[in-house]
Amino acid sequence: MSFTAVAQPVDFIKERLGSLWDQAVLEHIEFRGELTLIVKPENIVEVSTALRDHADLRYDVISDLTAIDNQRDEDYTPEKPRFYVVYNLFSTKTKHRIRLRSAPVGPADDNQLPKIDTVTTVWCGANWHERECYDMFGIDFVGHPDLRRILMPPDWEGYPLRKDFPVNDQEVYQYINKQLADE
Amino acid sequence: MGIENKLVDVIGSDIITTTAESVINWARKNAIWPVTMGLSCCAIEMMAVAASRYDIARFGSEAFRASPRQADLLIIAGTLTKKMAPVLRRVYDQMAEPKWVISMGACASCGGMFNVYSVVQGADEVVPVDVYIPGCPPRPEALIYGVMQLQRKINDMKLGMPRHEMKPVVVGESKEDQRVPERMTA
Numbered sequence: 001m002s003f004t005a006v007a008q009p010v011d012f013i014k015e016r017l018g019s020l021w022d023q024a025v026l027e028h029i030e031f032r033g034e035l036t037l038i039v040k041p042e043n044i045v046e047v048s049t050a051l052r053d054h055a056d057l058r059y060d061v062i063s064d065l066t067a068i069d070n071q072r073d074e075d076y077t078p079e080k081p082r083f084y085v086v087y088n089l090f091s092t093k094t095k096h097r098i099r100l101r102s103a104p105v106g107p108a109d110d111n112q113l114p115k116i117d118t119v120t121t122v123w124c125g126a127n128w129h130e131r132e133c134y135d136m137f138g139i140d141f142v143g144h145p146d147l148r149r150i151l152m153p154p155d156w157e158g159y160p161l162r163k164d165f166p167v168n169d170q171e172v173y174q175y176i177n178k179q180l181a182d183e
Numbered sequence: 184m185g186i187e188n189k190l191v192d193v194i195g196s197d198i199i200t201t202t203a204e205s206v207i208n209w210a211r212k213n214a215i216w217p218v219t220m221g222l223s224c225c226a227i228e229m230m231a232v233a234a235s236r237y238d239i240a241r242f243g244s245e246a247f248r249a250s251p252r253q254a255d256l257l258i259i260a261g262t263l264t265k266k267m268a269p270v271l272r273r274v275y276d277q278m279a280e281p282k283w284v285i286s287m288g289a290c291a292s293c294g295g296m297f298n299v300y301s302v303v304q305g306a307d308e309v310v311p312v313d314v315y316i317p318g319c320p321p322r323p324e325a326l327i328y329g330v331m332q333l334q335r336k337i338n339d340m341k342l343g344m345p346r347h348e349m350k351p352v353v354v355g356e357s358k359e360d361q362r363v364p365e366r367m368t369a
Contacts, residue, residue: 152301153266160300172300 007035008057008096016054020046036099041116044087044102048122051089051098059089059098062119065129067137071163082108083139085116087126104139108162113140120144136161204342211255211281212337213243215330218254218278220271223261225288228320237323242330251277256333257310258326262290263303275310283313283337285329288320295319311346315353329354 010028013035014021024043029036039047051059068084070076081103089098104116118141119126130141131150138159141147149156157179158165158172166175221229232239233247248254251274263271275284286306289295292315294304306312313336316329332352340349355361 165300167300168298169294169300169302169304 006033006097008094008098010035013037013051013057013098016056017047017050020050034097034099036101039100039102041102041105044100045117045119045122047100048087048119051100052122056094057091058093059091059096060123061090061092062087062123062125062129063090063097064088065119065126065133067133067139067161069137069161069163083114083137085133085139087119106140108138113138115140115142117142118144135159138162204340207342208338208340211340212334214245215243215256215283215333215337216254217244217247217256217258218249218251218274219247220257220259220274221261222259222263222267223288223290225260225291225320228323228326229258229260229287232323232326237327239327239330242327242334244330251275252279254278255282256330257282257284258287259284259291259306259310259312260287262295262297263306263309264301265303266301268303268309271306272309281340283333284310285314285316285326285333286312287316287326287329288318290319292317307351312351313349315351317353317355321354325354 007030010030017025020043024040024047026038026040028038037047051057064086065088066086068086070080070082070084076082084101084103087100087102089100091097102116104114106112106114108114116139118130120130120141121143127144127146128150130144131147133139134141134144134147135149135151136159148154152160157176166172219226219229231237233244244256251257255278257275257278259271275282284306286292290297290302291306292312294302296319298304303309314329314333316325318325321329332354336349336352
């Protein structure tokens with residue numbers, strides 16, 4: 001049985017995207033047959049649409065959409081992006097997978113949320129995943145039809161999966177009381 | 184003659200002056216119908232208890248009622264999250280007196296392994312609990328033992344006893360739970 005790669009070769013995708021590659025894709029990472037494209041946040045919808053609609057690519061399923069908080073990394077500085085949003089795509093036609101990574105823009109303090117465009121116009125399945133990222137990380141998806149909390153109660157304060165959110169239940173109460181006292 | 188002695192042994196007092204309490208408590212403890220608050224993995228063990236091998240119907244819990252209005256025992260089987268807590272309280276409030284609560288498993292008793300932002304650290308922050316059953320999950324025999332402990336508690340109830348005077352029981356704490364069983368000989 002021959003080994004079928006998980007991802008299409010980089011050059012294959014580079015040819016199909018054409019000028020969009022130079023404009024939007026900052027770099028690509030290949031690791032053990034998996035391909036990740038680092039995409040500029042302002043071009044994420046364009047790149048997603050191109051990957052979904054091109055006849056040879058046809059990445060029609062978004063199998064996961066999640067976020068990463070970089071605050072606790074050893075080499076993290078405030079100039080670097082705090083969050084990444086990661087899109088895992090699958091093609092039912094070619095059976096290949098690809099990953100996109102993009103960094104939402106904006107600070108994450110003083111009740112401001114980092115922003116990135118929504119991809120619900122490209123894949124409907126991203127709807128609840130983006131709601132979960134908003135609920136857990138506090139990332140604002142601009143243009144989302146229904147951006148509200150999905151796991152936590154609707155009046156919950158705070159974004160639990162951020163690295164600065166406390167883990168223990170007791171510390172959570174202290175954190176929330178402190179937030180209320182500061183207001 | 185013979186039957187009166189037998190009845191004295193069973194009921195524990197002279198049949199002529201049987202108190203209403205013992206009859207009422209006997210009736211209540213032998214037909215405890217639970218409402219299932221099967222929240223998580225402990226619900227599977229609760230289903231096992233209701234199935235044929237461990238069969239809690241032998242102990243009186245013949246029917247698990249879905250409606251709290253028709254039940255007298257609330258078995259909280261599983262992790263109680265903060266989102267679910269008001270729902271649990273509402274179901275408890277809808278039950279008619281007399282009602283009892285068993286918190287089954289580690290999560291319902293104290294939050295279990297989940298000391299996190301979304302889990303209530305023990306169902307007794309929301310409802311008053313009568314019997315705590317430790318375990319993750321407790322074996323079906325442990326749940327049956329908890330129900331039996333509740334039956335012993337009900338036996339000691341006085342008519343008109345206020346709710347807050349009933350002390351909670353933790354399965355495994357009493358002296359008789361800790362004694363080492365004698366080996367069977369022959």
